[in-house]
Amino acid sequence: MSLLSIKDMSVDIGQYSILHGVSFEVQEGGVFVLLGRNGAGKTTTLRAVMGLWKPSPGSVRFRGEDISGLHTSDIARRGIAFVPENMGIFGGLTVAENMVLATASGKFDASRLERVYTLFPALKKFWDKPAGALSGGQKQMLSVARAIIEPRALILIDEPTKGLAPAIVDAMGEAFREISASTTILLVEQNYAFARSLGRDVAVIDDGRIVHTGTMAAFDADKDLQDRLLSLSAFQEDHE
Numbered sequence: 023m024s025l026l027s028i029k030d031m032s033v034d035i036g037q038y039s040i041l042h043g044v045s046f047e048v049q050e051g052g053v054f055v056l057l058g059r060n061g062a063g064k065t066t067t068l069r070a071v072m073g074l075w076k077p078s079p080g081s082v083r084f085r086g087e088d089i090s091g092l093h094t095s096d097i098a099r100r101g102i103a104f105v106p107e108n109m110g111i112f113g114g115l116t117v118a119e120n121m122v123l124a125t126a127s128g129k130f131d132a133s134r135l136e137r138v139y140t141l142f143p144a145l146k147k148f149w150d151k152p153a154g155a156l157s158g159g160q161k162q163m164l165s166v167a168r169a170i171i172e173p174r175a176l177i178l179i180d181e182p183t184k185g186l187a188p189a190i191v192d193a194m195g196e197a198f199r200e201i202s203a204s205t206t207i208l209l210v211e212q213n214y215a216f217a218r219s220l221g222r223d224v225a226v227i228d229d230g231r232i233v234h235t236g237t238m239a240a241f242d243a244d245k246d247l248q249d250r251l252l253s254l255s256a257f258q259e260d261h262e
């Protein structure tokens with residue numbers, strides 16, 4: 023059984039029809055990358071999985087259970103976390119307070135906290151500092167740390183490398199590799215090199231429709247396909 027199975031999912035926002043029958047399956051373990059041009063529907067797909075938009079019609083199954091009608095908090099309780107593009111952290115609170123708010127009980131499991139410190143040493147260093155004073159990369163690390171401080175089966179991560187320096191992107195990649203050994207990651211990325219280095223499977227969305235699914239290795243080997251689906255040469259110039 024797939025960990026996450028999205029079937030014929032359509033999403034309307036107000037009078038606009040944004041997703042048109044999106045279907046793909048995410049298997050347990052590793053990194054699944056969702057690629058697509060600007061405005062293709064990547065964020066909308068993640069938000070719909072998290073219950074922040076309601077599919078109509080369509081289903082989202084998590085471990086076989088239809089979660090598409092559930093509230094976001096109930097979806098989170100089933101073991102899915104969302105790291106939004108704007109990171110969703112509280113700038114006026116300390117790193118420690120941001121982390122506490124990400125726990126269900128208000129307490130940390132010591133070994134999980136130790137893991138966060140190992141993955142992201144800067145968070146330990148700035149533990150009692152306001153999150154708003156962190157650099158962009160450190161804020162992104164805090165946002166990911168909040169998602170893994172409790173046990174999760176699936177983390178949805180939206181464009182985590184946007185605007186980050188190459189060294190920070192490398193550190194983020196290392197952390198994701200580590201995290202994905204125990205937690206499945208559904209990653210939306212515009213940085214193709216980053217996506218390629220992490221992804222096992224890939225789906226490409228265009229104009230609210232899935233236009234390709236397969237392994238990342240096969241997609242990466244097919245330059246014509248990449249160019250056709252992503253206009254990758256233009257796409258890379260934009261992001262270099």
Ligand SMILES: Nc1ncnc2c1ncn2[C@@H]1O[C@H](COP(=O)(O)OP(=O)(O)OP(=O)(O)O)[C@@H](O)[C@H]1O
Binds near residue numbers: 035036060066
């Ligand atoms: N709240 C909203 N109201 C109206 N239209 C929206 C809203 N959110 C998204 N859209 C539209 O839906 C389409 C898909 O947006 P979405 O953010 O999912 O794309 P994306 O692939 O994540 O793009 P990007 O890479 O630019 O973030 C776009 O045309 C966008 O303008």
